[in-house]
Structures are given as structure tokens and as C-alpha cells.
Amino acid sequence: MSAITSFLAIFRGRRLATFGLIWLLIVVVAAVAAPLLAPFDPLDFDPMVRLSEPGWPYIFGTDHFGRDSLSRALFGARMAVLIGLGSVLVALSTGGLIGMLSAYSTRLGHVLMRLVDVLMAFPALLLALVLMALLERSVLNTIIVIGVVYATTTARILFGLTLKLKNEVFVDAATCSGAGHASILFRHILPNLISPLLVQASFIFAFSQLQAAALDFLGLGLPPEVPSWGNMLSEERIYITRAPWLLIFPGALIILSVFSMNLIGDAMRDSLDPRFKDDIAGV
Amino acid sequence: MALLEVRDLEVGVAIGGKVLPVVQGISFDVEENQTLGIVGESGCGKSLTSLAIMGLLEGSMLRLTGGSISFNGQDLLALSPRARRAIMGDQMAMIFQEPMTSLNPVYRIGDQIIESLRQHRSMSQRQARARAIELLDLVRIPDPERRVDSYPHQLSGGQRQRVMIAMALACGPKLLIADEPTTALDVTVQKEVLDLMLDLQKRTGTAIILISHDLGVISETCDKVVVMYRGKIVESAKTATLFSNMSHPYTQGLLASIPVVDHDVEWLNAIPGRVPLIDEVLPGCAFHPRCSFAQASCATSPPSADYVSDDHLVRCHFPNDRPSGGEAGGDA
Numbered sequence: 126m127s128a129i130t131s132f133l134a135i136f137r138g139r140r141l142a143t144f145g146l147i148w149l150l151i152v153v154v155a156a157v158a159a160p161l162l163a164p165f166d167p168l169d170f171d172p173m174v175r176l177s178e179p180g181w182p183y184i185f186g187t188d189h190f191g192r193d194s195l196s197r198a199l200f201g202a203r204m205a206v207l208i209g210l211g212s213v214l215v216a217l218s219t220g221g222l223i224g225m226l227s228a229y230s231t232r233l234g235h236v237l238m239r240l241v242d243v244l245m246a247f248p249a250l251l252l253a254l255v256l257m258a259l260l261e262r263s264v265l266n267t268i269i270v271i272g273v274v275y276a277t278t279t280a281r282i283l284f285g286l287t288l289k290l291k292n293e294v295f296v297d298a299a300t301c302s303g304a305g306h307a308s309i310l311f312r313h314i315l316p317n318l319i320s321p322l323l324v325q326a327s328f329i330f331a332f333s334q335l336q337a338a339a340l341d342f343l344g345l346g347l348p349p350e351v352p353s354w355g356n357m358l359s360e361e362r363i364y365i366t367r368a369p370w371l372l373i374f375p376g377a378l379i380i381l382s383v384f385s386m387n388l389i390g391d392a393m394r395d396s397l398d399p400r401f402k403d404d405i406a407g408v
Numbered sequence: 409m410a411l412l413e414v415r416d417l418e419v420g421v422a423i424g425g426k427v428l429p430v431v432q433g434i435s436f437d438v439e440e441n442q443t444l445g446i447v448g449e450s451g452c453g454k455s456l457t458s459l460a461i462m463g464l465l466e467g468s469m470l471r472l473t474g475g476s477i478s479f480n481g482q483d484l485l486a487l488s489p490r491a492r493r494a495i496m497g498d499q500m501a502m503i504f505q506e507p508m509t510s511l512n513p514v515y516r517i518g519d520q521i522i523e524s525l526r527q528h529r530s531m532s533q534r535q536a537r538a539r540a541i542e543l544l545d546l547v548r549i550p551d552p553e554r555r556v557d558s559y560p561h562q563l564s565g566g567q568r569q570r571v572m573i574a575m576a577l578a579c580g581p582k583l584l585i586a587d588e589p590t591t592a593l594d595v596t597v598q599k600e601v602l603d604l605m606l607d608l609q610k611r612t613g614t615a616i617i618l619i620s621h622d623l624g625v626i627s628e629t630c631d632k633v634v635v636m637y638r639g640k641i642v643e644s645a646k647t648a649t650l651f652s653n654m655s656h657p658y659t660q661g662l663l664a665s666i667p668v669v670d671h672d673v674e675w676l677n678a679i680p681g682r683v684p685l686i687d688e689v690l691p692g693c694a695f696h697p698r699c700s701f702a703q704a705s706c707a708t709s710p711p712s713a714d715y716v717s718d719d720h721l722v723r724c725h726f727p728n729d730r731p732s733g734g735e736a737g738g739d740a
Contacts, residue, residue, distance in 0.1 A: 294510040301462055302497030302524035302575065305490075312523070316514045 135396045145388035148381055155202040163196035167352040176368045185374045188361050197352040198374055204353040205334055205382060208268055212333040213326045215272020220279025221322065227280070228287035229310055238284060245277045249332070250339055257345040267346050271336050275329045286321060290314045320397035327393055331386030338379050354379050410437035411480060411615050412461070412583055418474035419456050419465065419639075421686065427473060428686050431456050431639040433713075434475070436632075438583065443609065443616040445630030445647070447623055447662065451683045453639040454619045455505075458585045461617075462502050463492055480582065498528040501576035505588040507569035511560035517544075517571045518556030525578045543574040547604060566597035570604065577608060584609075585617045590625065602629060623662050627651055635659045638683055638694040641713065645720035655722040657699045693725065701726065 136143045155162060164182060170190035179186040185194035223241065227234030244252060253274050260266040290296065291314060299313045340346030341355025342362075349356060354375040361371035417434040420427035431453040438444045446454045459465055460472055463484070477484040479500065484492065504510040512520060521540040525531060531539070537556070544552035547570040560568055569589060576584055586605065590598035606629055609616055620626055626633055627647060634644040635658065643656040654660045661679040681698040684690060693699070696706035706725055713723040 294504050294506050295512040297464055298502070298504060298510045298572070298575070299512070300464060300496070301502040302578075303493040303495070303527050304497075305493055308527075313512055317512070319514075 135392050139392045142388045142392035145385035145392075148385040149389065152202050152382055152385075153206055155199050156206040159199040159203050163193075163199045165193035165196045167192060167196040167200040168350070169193075176364065176371075178368075179370050186368065186370045188357070188371055189364060189368075194357070194371060194374060197357055198354065198378060200352040201354040201357060201375065201378070204264070204347060204351060205337070205378075207264065208271065208337045209330040209333050209386075211265075211268035212271040212275060212336075213329050215269055216275035216279050216329050217322060217326060219273065220276030221283050221318075223276065224280035224283030225287045225310055225314065225318075228284045229291055229306070229314075234284070238280070241277050241280045241284075244274075245281070249274050249336065253336055253340060254343065254345055257340055262345065262348045264347055264351065267337060267340060271333045271340075274336065275332060279325055279329070282321060282325060283318060286318055287314055290317055320393075324390055324394045324397060327386055327390035331383045331390060334379060334383045334386070409481060411440045412438040412617075413478045414457075414461065414475070415477075416475040417457060417460060417477065418472070419453070419460050419470055420473040422469050422471065423687070427471070429473070429639060430470070430686050431460070434636075434639075434641060436634050436641070436644065438615045438617060440582065440615050441609070441613045442632065443606075443618055443630045445626035445633045446617065446619045446636060447621060447626050447633060447659075448636035449621060449662075449679075449683050451638075452636045454621075454636055455587050456639075457636070458502065458587050458617065458619055462496065462500070462585060494528070497524055497581075498579045499581050500583040500585070501579070501581040502585040502587065503569070503572050503576050503589045505591050507565050507572060507592060510572055511568055513560055516557050516559055517563070521556075521571070521575050521578055524575050528579050539578070540574075543578055544571070546577070546608070547571070547574045549574075566593055566601060569593060569597075569601050573601070573605065573608070577612070577614070580612060581614060583615045583617070585619070587619045588621070589618075591620075598625075605629075621662075624666055635662070639686075640694065640723060641721065642695065642723045643721065649717070649720050653717075653720070655716055655720070655727040656695075656724050657701055658695050661698075693723075 136146055164184075170192045171187075172191050174183065174187050175189050175191040177183050177187045177191075179194075183193050183195070185198060187193055188197070223237050227237045227241075247255070253270050256270040256273065257266065260270065291309075296309060296313060299309055304313065337346055337353070338355035338358065341353055342359045344359060346355055347353050349360070357375040358372055358379075361368065365372055414437075415435045417431060418429060419431035420429050434453075434457055436444065446457065448454050456465075456470065459470075461477055461484075465472055472485070479495070482495075484495075487495070511517065515523075518537060518540045521543060522533065522536040525536045525539060526533075529536075541552045541556050544555055549555050549567060549570055555563075560571075563571065569592075573589075584605075589605070590601050593601060602625065605616065605618075608614070618626065618630060630647050632644070633647050633650050635642050635650075635656065637658050643650065643654070643659050645653075650659070651663075654663060658679070664677045665679060667673075667676050679698055684694060684697070690696075692705070692707040692709055693702070693711050696702040699706065703726065709725075711723050711725045713721050714727070716722050716727050
């Protein structure tokens with residue numbers, strides 16, 4: 126069975142998760158094809174049509190600069206996917222490496238995991254705010270900060286799993302066959318961590334959407350000129366009574382995306398959980 | 409010069425700042441083409457001895473506190489980690505007790521054999537795969553061309569242990585350490601796996617250290633036997649000598665514990681008591697609390713290991729003053 130069919134098998138009989146997957150695909154398509162799909166330039170403003178109601182030609186209406194909301198939402202999908210993928214990459218690589226190394230070398234683990242503990246003591250949003258306050262507002266910095274925040278939980282999870290795996294007999298057997306430390310970590314232990322890493326990735330993707338929106342809303346995320354769902358909320362919040370659609374559309378997009386990713390993550394966790402798998406494969 | 413020479417091996421466990429000895433004064437030789445059996449109850453230090461030889465103590469609470477291990481004329485303990493890794497898997501290999509967990513569950517078995525092959529030999533993926541199939545055939549895995557692509561969970565326990573043997577023998581090692589290789593298997597499969605190991609030994613000339621708590625298995629397979637009790641060698645001899653003239657009450661007790669099928673007995677023979685814990689201080693013989701021949705002096709002075717005949721070593725104050733036979737365990 127190929128990787129794709131076995132991935133799709135996860136969604137068989139899980140209607141909500143399938144909905145999540147479809148929504149995710151829509152967002153990705155919107156992100157990739159935003160310049161083709163957007164009816165207007167997301168940065169072009171026309172004061173004559175500011176705060177238009179949803180209708181034709183402005184399907185989602187226009188904001189207080191007269192920019193087309195739908196076009197901005199489409200380009201916002203770009204940011205959502207970019208930030209999601211970016212922070213997943215940062216979180217899994219740094220957190221994963223820290224967790225695995227800490228578990229493998231107890232002495233290193235004492236230092237690194239205490240550092241992780243300190244970072245985990247802060248609420249995620251607060252930590253992200255502090256880090257962003259120290260850095261410049263940019264797409265890259267937002268990705269790094271959100272990635273670092275979720276690297277802590279990834280490190281914790283991989284620390285525990287690696288601690289268990291490194292005492293497995295097959296690791297001793299690998300040592301006996303002459304495998305070095307790097308080979309044991311990355312060729313013998315890491316492949317056993319792929320399922321939990323995938324599950325973790327889907328949750329980090331979901332949380333990164335919320336986190337990015339929150340940072341944008343508080344004015345500490347992406348630069349204000351970048352069209353993102355969070356920035357749309359942030360800029361138009363004072364018009365909530367006059368033009369509520371300006372907040373309803375991006376808000377709904379954020380909620381749907383976070384919800385979808387969580388549904389996908391739940392489905393993956395249920396079907397990839399090693400304990401569950403062991404029950405079937407073990408005997 | 410023997411292939412493997414272990415001298416005065418000592419292993420300690422670090423607990424609360426102190427290092428308690430768990431294996432003491434272990435010395436033995438293994439010659440090429442020979443099988444050495446190490447027997448004893450759980451907790452006697454059999455496995456620790458093998459782990460020390462393979463260099464697997466690193467990173468745990470256990471450490472090598474003394475002694476020397478020389479393999480093929482090289483002092484293993486003086487080698488750099490890299491040089492030692494080059495030997496492990498190539499010239500010495502190990503089979504573990506648990507066939508269920510000693511294979512990596514996410515890799516196909518063929519890939520695991522190929523991995524250990526390519527670690528030491530420069531071969532192409534293709535050659536290594538052909539060799540892996542050959543090895544699987546050698547350990548009598550049916551349909552090796554297809555099985556080479558199986559995952560461990562698709563194999564039975566006996567098959568997995570045979571795959572382990574194939575992996576261990578991949579590079580044609582001079583020494584194979586088998587730590588209770590058959591304990592986790594069915595009795596019928598046990599026999600097959602043991603026969604397979606001995607058969608392969610005949611063909612390749614590999615020396616084997618067989619660790620077991622089963623004297624029956626040892627008597628059938630080994631040339632020399634070392635009996636361990638609480639981290640020390642209490643008796644060692646050639647198998648024939650040992651079984652004709654068991655001199656240590658512990659060895660006699662182990663033999664007496666094997667149930668005899670055609671005797672109708674109400675109670676199974678067992679050695680009373682248990683192996684003392686590592687932090688229990690015993691000034692005398694470690695076995696005296698369980699020994700039915702113990703005298704007053706056994707409790708106060710530790711016996712030394714003496715030769716009662718040519719290469720028959722016994723650690724007992726009264727090695728010859730007792731009726732030999734199967735009554736050492738007393739009536740439990």
C-alpha cells in the first residue's frame with residue numbers, strides 16, 4: 126500500500142475529518158492560485174467604494190481603504206499556509222532535535238530540558254508576544270517565533286518517546302552491529318517517531334493559525350501591509366458595527382482552518398497511535 | 409592465545425554515589441570453534457558479563473570497574489569507540505533474549521540485514537540484498553525472496569530469532585554471544601534455533617558464548633561451562649568434567665532442579681531461597697544461606713576459587729567432602 130492510499134485510508138468513515146481535509150485543500154488551492162483567483166489587487170485601494178457591502182463586484186465587500194476583501198482573503202490564505210508550514214518546520218526540526226538529543230544524552234538533557242521547561246512555563250501567546258516585541262515585524266520572524274513556541278511541546282513529546290525507544294532491544298542490537306550515535310538516532314530511532322511527528326505537525330499547523338491571527342490582531346505579527354486574515358481583523362475591528370462582514374469573513378476563515386486542521390490531527394492520532402497499532406500488529 | 413580472553417572482569421552499579429560490585433573476578437577464555445556456556449539463575453551477572461564484552465554498559469548506571477577483555481589479541485577496552493564499532497557486528501555479534509523487540513519494527517527485515525552488512529562491507533545495495541536473501545535461506549526462513557520484504561510483525565517469534573541470527577552472522581563474526589536466545593521461544597522452536605546455531609557454527613567456525621539458565625541446553629551444546637552465582641564464577645570446567653563431577657553445591661542444585669519426566673514426584677526440586685540482593689553484605693560464601701552443606705566457617709570466610717583437577721575450578725570450602733549427586737537443593 127502506497128503512502129498516499131494509506132494516508133487517505135485514515136479518512137475513510139470519518140466524515141468530519143474528510144470535511145477538514147477538503148477545507149484544507151481549498152485553502153491550499155486558494156493560496157497557490159491567489160494571483161489568478163483574486164478579482165482585484167489586494168493592495169489597490171479605491172476610496173470611492175470604501176466599506177461596500179458584500180455584493181457585486183466586491184463579493185466579500187471592501188474595507189475602509191476600499192480594498193477588495195475577497196482578494197485580501199485569498200492572499201491571506203497564502204500567509205496562512207506559509208506560516209503554518211513554516212512554523213511546523215521550525216517547531217519539528219528544533220523541538221525534535223532538542224527532544225531526541227536530550228533523551229539520548231542524559232547530561233545534555235538535564236540542561237536542554239530545563240530550558241524547555243522554563244519556556245513552557247509561559248503561556249504560548251505571552252511567550253510569542255515577548256519574542257515578537259524583541260524582533261522586527263516580518264513574515265520570517267513570525268514563523269520563527271511561532272515555531273519556537275511550539276518547539277517546546279514537540280521537544281517534550283519526543284523526549285519521552287526517545288527515552289523509551291533508546292532502551293529498546295533493537296537499539297542495543299544496532300549498537301552491537303557497530304552503528305554509531307548518529308546512525309542510532311537518525312536511522313534507528315527517528316523512523317519510529319514519524320507517526321507522532323505527523324500528528325504533532327497537524328496540531329502545530331492548527332495552533333499556528335490561531336497564534337498568527339492573535340499576533341496580527343495585537344499588532345505584533347506580520348507587517349500591517351501584508352494581507353493576512355489576522356491583519357484584516359485587526360484593521361477593521363473598529364468597523365464591527367458599521368461593516369460586520371469585514372470581520373465575519375476573515376474570522377470564519379480562521380475558525381474553519383483551525384477546526385479543519387484539528388479534525389485532521391485527531392483522525393491521524395487515532396489511526397497512527399503506536400499503542401493502537403501495537404494491539405493489531407503485536408499478536 | 410584464545411580468541412577471547414576475559415580477565416578479572418568487574419562490573420559495578422552506581423547507586424546513590426556508591427558503586428556496588430555486581431560482577432567480580434570473572435575470567436574465562438573462548439577458543440575458536442568452541443562453545444562456552446554461562447549458567448546461573450536470574451540476577452547472577454550472566455547478561456552483564458556479555459553486555460560488558462559487547463561494550464553495551466555505557467550510558468546506564470552500570471560501569472566496568474576493572475579487568476581486561478582481549479579479543480583476537482586486541483585489548484578491547486583500550487580501543488577508541490570508532491575502532492570498537494568497527495569490530496562490533498563485523499567480528500563479534502550478539503543475539504538477544506527477546507526476538508519480539510530486537511528487530512526495528514519500522515524496517516523490513518531485509519533492510520535491517522542489509523544495513524548491518526553495509527556498515528562493515530563495501531557492497532552495492534543489490535549485492536547486499538542478494539546476500540541478505542542468502543542469509544535468510546541459511547537460517548531456514550522459508551521463501552526468503554519474499555520474506556526479505558516482510559516487516560518484523562509479520563514473522564513468528566522463532567522466525568524473528570532466526571532473522572536475528574542471520575543479522576548477527578551477516579559479516580561472518582569470529583565470536584557470537586547468544587544471551588538466552590531460546591528463552592522466549594516455544595520448546596519445539598527452541599530446539600530448532602539451537603540446532604541451527606550449532607550447525608552454522610560447524611560451517612563457519614564461529615566461537616559461541618551461550619548464556620542460559622538451562623543446564624540441559626548447556627550440556628547438549630557447550631564444550632566448556634562457567635557457572636555463575638551472584639556475580640562470581642563458582643565452578644567452571646569442560647562440560648564432560650562438570651557433568652561427571654559436579655563439585656559446587658549450587659551446580660548440583662541447578663541440575664537437581666530440572667524436573668525428571670518419568671518420575672512421579674509430589675514436589676519439584678528447587679534450591680531454597682533466592683539470589684542475595686546486591687546491597688546485602690555477605691562476609692562468607694554468597695551461597696551459604698541456601699546451601700544444605702554449609703558449615704560455620706562458610707558464613708564467615710569467603711571461599712577462594714581453586715582447581716580440583718585440570719581446568720576444573722570450584723569456589724567452595726568443601727568441594728570434595730560431600731556426596732555428589734542431585735540432593736544439594738534439599739527437600740523444598
